[in-house]
Amino acid sequence: EVQLVQSGAEVKKPGESLKISCQGSGYSFTNSWIAWVRQMPGQGLEWMGAVYPGDSDAKYTPSFQRQVTFSVDKSINTAYLRWSSLKASDTATYYCARHRDFKAFMRGHYLFYDMDVWGRGTTVTVS
Amino acid sequence: QSVLTQPPSVSAATGQRVTITCSGNRFNVGNYYVSWYQRLPGEAPKLVIYEDDKRPSGIPDRFSGSRSGTSATLDITGLQSGDEADYYCGTCDRSLDGRFVFGPGTKVTVL
Numbered sequence: 732e733v734q735l736v737q738s739g740a741e742v743k744k745p746g747e748s749l750k751i752s753c754q755g756s757g758y759s760f761t762n763s764w765i766a767w768v769r770q771m772p773g774q775g776l777e778w779m780g781a782v783y784p785g786d787s788d789a790k791y792t793p794s795f796q797r798q799v800t801f802s803v804d805k806s807i808n809t810a811y812l813r814w815s816s817l818k819a820s821d822t823a824t825y826y827c828a829r830h831r832d833f834k835a836f837m838r839g840h841y842l843f844y845d846m847d848v849w850g851r852g853t854t855v856t857v858s
Numbered sequence: 859q860s861v862l863t864q865p866p867s868v869s870a871a872t873g874q875r876v877t878i879t880c881s882g883n884r885f886n887v888g889n890y891y892v893s894w895y896q897r898l899p900g901e902a903p904k905l906v907i908y909e910d911d912k913r914p915s916g917i918p919d920r921f922s923g924s925r926s927g928t929s930a931t932l933d934i935t936g937l938q939s940g941d942e943a944d945y946y947c948g949t950c951d952r953s954l955d956g957r958f959v960f961g962p963g964t965k966v967t968v969l
Contacts (some may be wrong), residue, residue, distance in 0.1 A: 845893035
């Protein structure tokens with residue numbers, strides 16, 4: 732079964748660091764981009780960006796650039812989302828999801844298509 | 859503020875049909891595949907339509923999608939109480955260097 736398993740809920744204080752995880756199984760983990768999606772309380776879905784486990788290439792939406800860091804450990808099929816200094820406004824549920832398809836349109840630039848496998852989400856509370 | 863627009867809510871009675879429209883521009887919906895996601899209360903989002911009109915395995919044929927010009931639509935026929943959820947469209951945006959964008963979401967209420 733293809734699945735993404737995310738780490739458990741976290742409660743942190745402002746200024747603390749945090750790294751949450753997303754472990755893939757049932758498919759070739761290194762061949763598909765892993766996206767991170769934020770859902771703040773009562774709000775919609777926001778695509779934060781994605782990381783390619785094959786070479787750790789990462790793409791960030793501008794509003795999340797320099798706010799978070801994506802990383803990967805290929806040896807254990809796991810992607811990570813890290814904050815160095817949390818803020819109260821980071822309180823949200825964070826989902827990882829597999830991009831089923833993507834296409835390069837220039838060297839190092841990609842069109843990201845749909846996400847077909849989703850983790851159950853990690854709720855992060857900063858207070 | 860999303861580059862895609864959706865109505866905040868739609869509703870219909872059990873057994874009826876709802877249509878959700880997702881509008882964009884030539885940099886996103888006008889030229890690239892649209893996908894749709896269902897988020898049931900308390901659950902992770904689920905892909906229900908990809909590449910405009912394809913259904914993943916396990917998604918009933920009551921769900922259908924289409925795209926024309928700079929708009930895409932999701933139709934749900936034979937509405938059931940279990941369809942009550944938030945639905946999001948999404949696509950890539952060439953003006954945002956190919957980044958994926960979601961619509962703001964539409965709440966479907968089954969009367």
